[in-house]
Amino acid sequence: MYHITPETAADHWEVEALYDTCFAPGREALSSYRLRDGVPPVAGLNHVARDAGGILAGAIRYWPICIGAHAALLLGPVAVHPxxxxxxxxxxxxxxxxxQAAPLGWSRVMLVGDAPYYNRFGFTLLTDVVMPPPTNPERVLGRALVDGAWEGIAGDVTAWPH
Incomplete structure (x- = not known):
């Protein structure tokens, strides 16, 4: 059994250590990290999961991004301890x-990840959305949180203005 709570500032370094454990060295060199530079994560969507003993078992974060002139969420990183x-x-x-994302006013979410894993959560390939290089276009996936949210959305993914 896990207790899932919003991530707090006190969780930050423990979550970063989890990400270091779960992802390859140099993870912060990925283009998705450039979209996060200087931009705070989306309040209310970042969570940690702890076991009954309070040990961190998983974490998820979201960041605001732009696709052309449209707002979207960037899911990630999400990690579960090995x-x-x-x-x-x-x-x-x-x-x-x-x-929780749609009630907070978000209509679409994207990520860079493995389609076979994320398809089961309703994510599909975004052929008209371009992540900064070096991103494999076959890993750019999206999910509408409200009907039609991805219709007409195309172009470059850029950092949220801050």
């Missing part, structure tokens, strides 16, 4: 946070 993978915690974090 000793906790396969328990459904990633799905719990993703589904729970996505359910």
């Amino acid at each position: 000793t906790r993978q396969g328990e459904g915690l990633g799905a719990l974090l993703i589904e729970g946070s996505l359910a």
Whole structure:
């Protein structure tokens, strides 16, 4: 059983250590990190999952981005500690946070990830959305949080104005 709560400032370094454990060295060199530079994550959508002993087992974050003149959420990173993978915690974090996004006024979310994993959460390939290089276009996925949210959305992904 996990207790999922909003991420707080006190969780920051522990979450960063989890991301370091789960992702390859140099993760912060990815183009998605350039979109996050100097931009605070979206309040109310970033969560941590802790076990009964208070040990961090997973985390998820969201960032605001622009696609052309349109706002969108960038999901990620999402991580589950390697000793906790396969328990459904990633799905719990993703589904729970996505359910909270539309009531906060967000209509679309995108990510860079593996389609076979994220398809089950309703993410599909965004052929008209261009992430900064070096991003594999086959990994640029999106999900509408309200009907029709991706219709007519195309162009370059850029950082949220700050």
